Amino acid sequence: MNDDGLAGVSRHPLEPDPVIEAYKRDIDRTLLRENLKRSVEERLRDLMRLQRFADEWRRAAQRTFR
Amino acid sequence: MIDIETALRVLATAGVEFIVVGGVAARAHGSARLTNDLDVVYRRTPQNIQRMSAALDPHAPYLRGAPPGLPFRWDADTIRRGLNFTLTTGLGDIDFLGEITGGGGYDALVTRSKPIAVFGVDVRCLDLDCLIEVKRAAGRPRDLEAIAELEALREERERFNKS
Numbered sequence: 369m370n371d372d373g374l375a376g377v378s379r380h381p382l383e384p385d386p387v388i389e390a391y392k393r394d395i396d397r398t399l400l401r402e403n404l405k406r407s408v409e410e411r412l413r414d415l416m417r418l419q420r421f422a423d424e425w426r427r428a429a430q431r432t433f434r
Numbered sequence: 435m436i437d438i439e440t441a442l443r444v445l446a447t448a449g450v451e452f453i454v455v456g457g458v459a460a461r462a463h464g465s466a467r468l469t470n471d472l473d474v475v476y477r478r479t480p481q482n483i484q485r486m487s488a489a490l491d492p493h494a495p496y497l498r499g500a501p502p503g504l505p506f507r508w509d510a511d512t513i514r515r516g517l518n519f520t521l522t523t524g525l526g527d528i529d530f531l532g533e534i535t536g537g538g539g540y541d542a543l544v545t546r547s548k549p550i551a552v553f554g555v556d557v558r559c560l561d562l563d564c565l566i567e568v569k570r571a572a573g574r575p576r577d578l579e580a581i582a583e584l585e586a587l588r589e590e591r592e593r594f595n596k597s
Contacts, residue, residue, distance in 0.1 A: 391582035400590050403464035409552045415461045418468055419435045
């Protein structure tokens with residue numbers, strides 16, 4: 369794992385919430401594990417790439433379906 | 435869409451004291467979720483407000499969702515009179531928050547944040563545990579999946595650290 373030093377220490381650990389626990393079962397952890405191998409800058413650059421793709425996709429959909 | 439790189443550079447090089455929170459902070463921790471804006475908690479001192487006003491002024495800040503033509507002025511007086519500003523700018527959507535639910539303002543959050551070096555500048559980012567706490571405190575149903583992902587992320591970190 370890339371030790372980015374961002375984890376922090378919880379002052380008041382929260383009790384598990386059953387609703388959140390239920391949502392957690394559907395989380396794709398392979399993506400998280402891949403992201404943890406990257407540096408913070410790489411993670412943010414990935415976000416910007418994804419934003420550009422989503423933006424382009426939205427515009428293409430608007431052109432196609434208007 | 436937000437130009438995170440330029441926005442962080444603009445604020446950091448102007449000496450603005452702020453903490454990255456919200457979706458971009460989650461992404462910095464390793465979240466895979468898409469976010470389209472940058473949320474920051476800013477320090478409400480007169481000097482910082484002045485720096486923030488000057489840094490963003492060239493990027494045409496305007497109230498997001500407001501009808502065009504309102505007499506909105508992005509200056510130190512406006513920032514002093516308000517608290518939280520959801521803005522559209524030439525760099526994308528940026529939320530400047532004086533306080534956040536469950537976390538308070540900059541001075542309360544700064545000890546729960548870590549400095550990170552990105553894009554050639556140093557910025558502060560809320561730590562993962564605090565990010566989870568404030569999202570849970572906000573109590574918004576739409577955050578449930580995001581909280582679940584952040585908690586899963588924390589478990590994955592712990593697993594890696596133990597192995």
